[in-house]
Amino acid sequence: MAQLAFASSFWETYDRLxxxxxxxxxxxxxxxxxxxxxxxxxxxxxxxxxxxxARDPRVRTIRITQSYRGVVLAPDDGSDMFLLLAVDSHDExxxxxxxxxxxxxTATRGLEVRxxxxxxxxxxxxxxxxxxxxxxxxxKHSDTVLRQLGIDDQVLRAARVITSTTQLEAFxxxxxxxxxxxxxxxxxGFKPDDVYREIVAERRPADADSNVDDSLSMAITNTRxxxxxxxxxxELEEILNQPFAVxxxxxxxxxxxxxxxxSYNGSAQVTGGPGTGKTVVALxxxxxxxxxxxxxxxxxxxxxxxxxxxxxxxxxxxxxxxTQLERVEITTVDSLAHRVVREHTGSxxxxxxxxxxxxxxxxxxxxxxxxxxxxxxxxEYRHVVLAQNIRTEEEYLAVKRRGRGSQLRTxxxxxxxxxxxxxxxxLDAQGKRTHMQICAHAATVLGAExxxxxxxxxEAQDLHPAQWRLLRAAVPMGADxxxxxxxxxxxxxxxxxxxxxxxINVTGHSSRLRLNYRSTAEILSWSAKLLGNExxxxxxxxxxxxxxxxxxxxxxxxxxxxxxxxxSEEVAALIKQVRSWLDQGVLTNEIAVxxxxxxxxxxxxxxxxxxxxxxxxxKNRPATEDxxxxxxxxxxxxxxxxxxxxxxxxxxxALPFERxxxxxxxxxxxxxxxxxxxxxxxxxACTRARxxxxxxxxxxxxxxxxxxxx
Ligand SMILES: Nc1ncnc2c1ncn2[C@@H]1O[C@H](COP(=O)(O)OP(=O)(O)OP(=O)(O)O)[C@@H](O)[C@H]1O
Numbered sequence: 001m002a003q004l005a006f007a008s009s010f011w012e013t014y015d016r017l018x019x020x021x022x023x024x025x026x027x028x029x030x031x032x033x034x035x036x037x038x039x040x041x042x043x044x045x046x047x048x049x050x051x052x053x054a055r056d057p058r059v060r061t062i063r064i065t066q067s068y069r070g071v072v073l074a075p076d077d078g079s080d081m082f083l084l085l086a087v088d089s090h091d092e093x094x095x096x097x098x099x100x101x102x103x104x105x106t107a108t109r110g111l112e113v114r115x116x117x118x119x120x121x122x123x124x125x126x127x128x129x130x131x132x133x134x135x136x137x138x139x140k141h142s143d144t145v146l147r148q149l150g151i152d153d154q155v156l157r158a159a160r161v162i163t164s165t166t167q168l169e170a171f172x173x174x175x176x177x178x179x180x181x182x183x184x185x186x187x188x189g190f191k192p193d194d195v196y197r198e199i200v201a202e203r204r205p206a207d208a209d210s211n212v213d214d215s216l217s218m219a220i221t222n223t224r225x226x227x228x229x230x231x232x233x234x235e236l237e238e239i240l241n242q243p244f245a246v247x248x249x250x251x252x253x254x255x256x257x258x259x260x261x262x263s264y265n266g267s268a269q270v271t272g273g274p275g276t277g278k279t280v281v282a283l284x285x286x287x288x289x290x291x292x293x294x295x296x297x298x299x300x301x302x303x304x305x306x307x308x309x310x311x312x313x314x315x316x317x318x319x320x321x322x323t324q325l326e327r328v329e330i331t332t333v334d335s336l337a338h339r340v341v342r343e344h345t346g347s348x349x350x351x352x353x354x355x356x357x358x359x360x361x362x363x364x365x366x367x368x369x370x371x372x373x374x375x376x377x378x379x380e381y382r383h384v385v386l387a388q389n390i391r392t393e394e395e396y397l398a399v400k401r402r403g404r405g406s407q408l409r410t411x412x413x414x415x416x417x418x419x420x421x422x423x424x425x426x427l428d429a430q431g432k433r434t435h436m437q438i439c440a441h442a443a444t445v446l447g448a449e450x451x452x453x454x455x456x457x458x459e460a461q462d463l464h465p466a467q468w469r470l471l472r473a474a475v476p477m478g479a480d481x482x483x484x485x486x487x488x489x490x491x492x493x494x495x496x497x498x499x500x501x502x503x504i505n506v507t508g509h510s511s512r513l514r515l516n517y518r519s520t521a522e523i524l525s526w527s528a529k530l531l532g533n534e535x536x537x538x539x540x541x542x543x544x545x546x547x548x549x550x551x552x553x554x555x556x557x558x559x560x561x562x563x564x565x566x567x568s569e570e571v572a573a574l575i576k577q578v579r580s581w582l583d584q585g586v587l588t589n590e591i592a593v594x595x596x597x598x599x600x601x602x603x604x605x606x607x608x609x610x611x612x613x614x615x616x617x618x619k620n621r622p623a624t625e626d627x628x629x630x631x632x633x634x635x636x637x638x639x640x641x642x643x644x645x646x647x648x649x650x651x652x653x654a655l656p657f658e659r660x661x662x663x664x665x666x667x668x669x670x671x672x673x674x675x676x677x678x679x680x681x682x683x684x685a686c687t688r689a690r691x692x693x694x695x696x697x698x699x700x701x702x703x704x705x706x707x708x709x710x
Contacts, residue, residue: 002032002040003081003217004236008226008250009113010084012517014240016554017068017087019585024064025087026240033233037080048074051097055116058216059085059097069093073102077215083227085113104219105178107150107196108203111219111227112176116154119174123158130161137162137187145192149182149200159183169549177226177253178203184257189508198262225256251284252277258511259284262292267482267499268509269460271539273550274527274687275518278485279639282458283311283318285483289454290324298328299452299474301336303459306621307639308332311458313624329452333467334435336474337442344445352432364422370415375659376666377419380404385420386436387465387497393417403496405669436466447473459639460486461539462493468502477503488536488545490684492635494677498541506540514549518641520556523693527559527686529706534676559686559693563701567649570698571603574646575611577694578629581644588614589622590643592630594685596654601631604648634685645689647682648696655682655702679704 017025031046041048047063051071062070069090073083086096101116130136138146138159146156155175162168165187172180178199185195205211205222220227228250230236251259258270259281272278279302286300300315302308312330319325329336334351342348352360361381362374370377383403390396396417397410408416427433433441443466455475457463463471475481482504499506516524528547538545560577564570574593581591593608593615595601605615608629616628618636630642656678662670682704686693695705 001034001080002037003079004029004032004230005081005083005220006228006230006239007083007085007113008252009086011250012252013553014087021065021068021087022240024068025070025084026236028062028064028070029084029230029236029240030233032082033236048072051094054098055101058102059100061093061097071097073216075216077217079215079217081217081220083111083216083220102216103152103176104214105150105176106152107148107200108178108222109205109208109214109219110178110203110223110225111216112178114154114176115174119154119158122171122174123154123161126158126161126167130163133163135163136160137164137168138183141186141192146182149186149192149195151179151182152176155179155183181253181257202260202262225260226250226253251280252513252515252517254511254513254515255281255284258513260288263479264483264509265479266509267484267504267506268480268511269499269506269539270483270485270511270513271487271545272485272513273487273489273516273524273547274684275516275552275641276487276513276550277515277517278487278513279311279314279458281513282456282483282485283315286315286328286456287318287324289456289480289483290319290327293453296327296453297451299336299455299471300328300330301333301455301457301471302330303332303462303638304636305332305335306618306636307459308335309621310624310639333439333463333470337435337439337467337470340442340445340470341438344442349438349441350432351435351438352427352430356432357434360423360426361419364419364426368415368419368422370419372416372419373666375662377416377423379662379667379670380416381420381423382436382464383494383496386434386440387495389440389466389469396420402498403669403673404667405671406667436464439464439466439470443470443473446470454480454483456483456485458485459490460484461488461491462486462495462638463497464493464495465497465502468497468499468504472503484539486539488539489531489547490638490680490687491536492638492677492681492684494673496537496541496673500540500542504540510540514551516550516552516554518690519552519687519693520554520691521552522556522558523686523689524550524552526693526706527683530683530686530704531679532676532704534672534679536676556691559689559695561705562694562696564696564698567600567603567698570648570696571607573696574604574648574694575607575613577646578608578613579611581692582613586643588627588629589616589625591646592618592632592637592640592642592644592688593646593648594632594634594637594688595647595649596634596657596681597649598633600649601633605631634681637685637688641688641690643690644692644694645686646694646696647685650682650695650697650702650705652700652702655704 048060051059051061058073058076060072060074064070064087067090070087071085071093075081099115099117100113102113105112168187181199182195230239255277270278270281286298289296289298302311308330316325358374358378361377365374365377384401388399390399397413452475455471535544593604608615614628615631616622618630618632656675661674664671
């Protein structure tokens with residue numbers, strides 16, 4: 001009987017295989033566990049055969065279905081260990097198999113794979129270009145140093161022609177995994193000793209100096225981060241049957257590298273477009289921190305209660321040991337603030353909702369005859385007063401109103417401050433506080449107690465400075481204090497911060513993920529156009545961010561974009577669309593219908609139910625397995641994902657929604673920010689779709705939509 005192992009390259013696409021192909025994988029793998037090696041080779045159904053012109057003679061293919069082949073690495077060391085590398089359509093599988101070479105890293109002793117054909121083709125032309133280059137990326141490191149870190153002859157030759165980190169990243173997919181990571185660390189300015197400690201020492205087996213076994217089976221056993229060994233039929237069944245569980249076992253190297261870096265000398269930040277696995281990385285970071293220090297207490301935050309519930313479920317699945325979960329508080333920043341204030345004062349704070357806050361500002365404005373709208377006042381209070389923690393009139397008169405595009409002279413500021421005081425008195429009279437005030441209060445309490453050793457923040461792009469102050473106060477400043485993940489392109493609440501000014505410095509510890517695991521390339525490229533050409537402020541407020549290099553390896557149908565003559569016609573078309581997805585075998589809980597406002601969702605719900613389709617509101621926090629097409633406003637779609645998504649009512653009236661847009665003449669900067677926030681909202685909604693996206697409207701379409709309708 002053979003021993004089975006699975007490589008990360010296989011898992012990266014496994015989830016996307018059609019059901020019959022997955023069944024074929026299960027059947028083929030079961031044979032490996034049942035048949036003696038000689039019978040495996042003789043088995044007509046499996047058809048285990050070598051690949052003509054393969055660069056690695058140990059590469060074989062197996063039959064999965066009529067049109068799909070699996071690629072495996074067969075033992076040549078007398079062992080019975082087979083490694084499943086990939087499953088793809090017939091021609092793709094052979095093409096992939098023929099170009100790959102597998103080697104054992106001399107330093108980490110792990111098994112690595114390279115695209116040897118592409119490397120051979122590319123290196124000579126780059127050598128010519130490098131001869132002219134003013135600077136080479138690795139010129140300060142000698143061959144000896146690079147070799148000690150596991151760089152072999154072919155990679156050394158390639159490394160010697162690389163001129164920039166962009167070029168290194170472009171090379172990345174071709175290079176052996178551990179060696180590429182070593183080069184990335186060096187390119188980031190790490191000293192060779194630190195790279196040895198972070199990568200080589202972490203992975204090299206303890207007995208590597210005395211045991212020089214370089215056999216395939218030993219290398220496979222040594223490669224824990226990229227290869228899973230599977231023992232027995234039950235484990236096989238479990239690993240192949242868990243939907244969406246792949247991320248638990250394998251991280252892409254760009255993800256692993258940030259999640260499992262032993263330690264950051266301070267805070268760290270990970271950005272990336274939708275679906276690049278930021279949440280996955282945050283969860284693995286928590287796992288790493290828990291395992292590294294058996295006493296560590298961790299705060300893991302996200303933006304909504306629904307996302308906190310899903311984080312808890314996923315973390316429970318990821319951790320091997322249930323007691324570890326007890327050391328993690330998983331919550332939203334507002335709930336944390338609420339708890340801290342409640343525990344400190346002995347009574348629960350009473351927060352005021354957004355609508356009531358606006359209403360209160362309207363009252364104050366009218367009462368004092370202020371010349372500003374409630375919207376202007378709400379934003380001034382939020383983006384200036386609370387953001388910069390302004391407590392007195394003197395502070396307000398002196399403050400730089402960052403991010404605001406209107407001027408306020410001293411007399412106007414004095415007048416506005418009267419408004420702030422009146423607003424506070426009204427709140428006091430009602431015994432209420434805004435969420436941000438509760439956060440500010442909690443920050444002062446936590447500052448004295450510091451209840452956590454590490455803080456991991458997901459969906460960081462929408463946090464207000466008051467919320468950041470609370471997070472900063474929750475953990476002592478030092479190594480691995482905050483680990484932050486977020487995407488500035490998904491900023492839907494227009495909170496901009498300077499992390500540095502809040503005592504959070506991620507300089508030198510900032511990484512970007514570029515590979516999208518969720519959506520097809522067709523959905524991504526269409527959705528990216530929704531953002532227009534506005535520069536996007538980065539997460540920490542130090543510069544701008546972009547989606548350059550952001551891509552998906554998955555492909556599928558182009559988004560279906562349709563216009564309708566009336567809302568009723570649009571809803572009727574929606575019912576048809578949902579029916580067609582259900583007919584294709586998509587489950588109700590894998591479909592979401594999303595609109596800007598609840599009125600249209602109510603209408604959609606009514607018609608879907610009348611047609612016999614069960615529905616459930618995302619805000620009611622259904623369990624993952626609960627039946628029902630998910631209905632959500634665009635805001636509630638944050639962080640979620642579904643196989644099929646219908647975004648309806650994308651009209652010029654809804655997006656942009658005029659009431660939420662500051663008029664240009666009142667504040668030009670805020671006007672731009674408000675508009676962009678709504679573009680982001682549509683972008684977030686559309687990028688929740690894994691396989692199919694349908695976008696529709698009736699009447700005049702939203703100007704945010706890329707031109708052309710179906
Ligand atoms: N290494 C991986 N292998 C396979 N699937 C992965 C991997 N990393 C992430 N995924 C899958 O990709 C999808 C998106 O991941 P995740 O939600 O972490 O992305 P995100 O960057 O947080 O997205 P968003 O910003 O849009 O909320 C999930 O289905 C996740 O399971």
